[in-house]
Amino acid sequence: MNKKAETITPPEKAKHIQVPEYKELLTRMKRRYEKVGRNLPILEMELARLQMISDTIESKTSFVKELYRLLKNLHPFYRSLVFLEFDETKVQKYIECIFKARKLAQYFEKKYRYILMAQEERKAIKKKASEARGRMLSPIKRCSRGLLYLKNLVVYLSHLPGINPSLPTIIVAGPPSVGKSSFVASASRARIEIAEYPFTTKDIHVGHTTINGEEIQLIDTPGLLDRRLEERNEIELKAITALKHLKGIIVFLLDPTETSSYPIPVQLEIAEDAKSVTGNKPFIYTVSKIDLVPSKTLSNTIELIKAKTGRTPYTVKANDPKSVHDLIRGIIGSHVEKQGSSM
Template identity: 40%
Template structure:
């Protein structure tokens, strides 16, 4: 599967005005009336077909998208509307080709320059009229291409470890500690608004470590777009999960709600995918808060959660090691 971002970066979908300007810049002059009309009809056909070729490329890309990328796209765009927009362009391309075939023969039968000019105007008008119907759709398609170009590049055939948890639990700090990614880190919730990919070196191999936006303990129907991106990663990407618990007094939700969220994540993963639970921020949180988190987790069936500081590489690498070990055991079973 190609990386959609690398493909999208090479796709430039024109606006309707760009197509119009291209035609104006190349309009034939200093030739006979018949030749000018013939060339102008061919020009409009060639520009419409040529300039909208990227829409054909985009359509092929979308139809081959991995479910994870399709989910991300569907969160921000109406996929049915996008398909209609692309179909409109396909019709404009096909019509331009058909009209060129029919009107060039009509020109041959024109009995006067006036008739030739009328035939040319009609042909060009019909071609551009169809494309103009797609003008708003072209703008939506352009936005979709821009969105795709900004997506993270993930190779689903290689090891993936997803870091999840509530907002401000230290996921981005964890990612920056063990990988080459540098996500934004700030002392307020929902700093991470998109899925970010880091690459960690582990025992001579490269592991893709996925930073996800924070999740609240609520039904998917109540989630905002940021949370839905995290949910898409958990549901559509293969791999293990490291779930961070925040025992600090500044946590965005009480430990009981974090454990409830953990149970939601576990139900998403099912029995087949490993999950490592780590209590973060033990470097400065009072010990009794860590103990309270341990007790809550034990009641949920997590008897030995890791205790880490996301700023300490050794502790983070141990969490990564356990996650990858879980993946290895899954592949061996």
């Protein structure tokens, strides 16, 4: 895929997909129904109306081709996010329902064209036309629930963050309240919610910054709790999805303060769990909130992390743009990785 095509993200594509509800489809037909073929003889009028119904079903459900293609080619990151929220089997079933309804509408339109032409009496033409309308509409009516489900899916997809896989990326992860959102906001001035209480971030957010003339993408993730992967809730799984499926450098923040959600050894266990899904992406242990602890506590924390991981952690004041930019410059310098991807 070329670079330009890659920058058109699935959420942007989803914004152009219009999924109608069944009642909208019906309203549109009703509005046009009386006007179609009004001045024509009865047979031609009914034929024109059948054609109009078939055309409306065809045009108003043509989104299904686009949606099918979009879902089929979805990058694993977006795929995971979508199917955390929506049932994949249902989505398949609903898409099939609509494809089938489109086919049947055309089939009955053709079939009844001949049936109507074979009628001689006005009453018989009307009766057969009404039968045709029923047979053309009932398959799409049966997809009513599916149309609504897919409409919600498209809205959800269109609100996901647009991630450009061709940019160097930093994924910021860690337990709750360690300063992940502060870090991304400091680096990028993205408008991200930051608060004193944990679980503020419930979705994945993206920010951008320029370091040494190069655009860097930063991903803010929800906080990770101390529990096994299979016990994680949907919000935590969004963070896991980013760690697993996006290419980039992972900055894992740890909170050394007394008010942290967990003591450092537990935060390191969370880090190990997170690391286990990241493959061989660079994983940067970083102590945050360094302005809030005495230097002795900071050096003890650094020693503890060194002892447990064999790596010297970086340090940062996550709510200070200069400190964050210095850190990013440092890690980009030592982990220069052009992140080509299959997104």
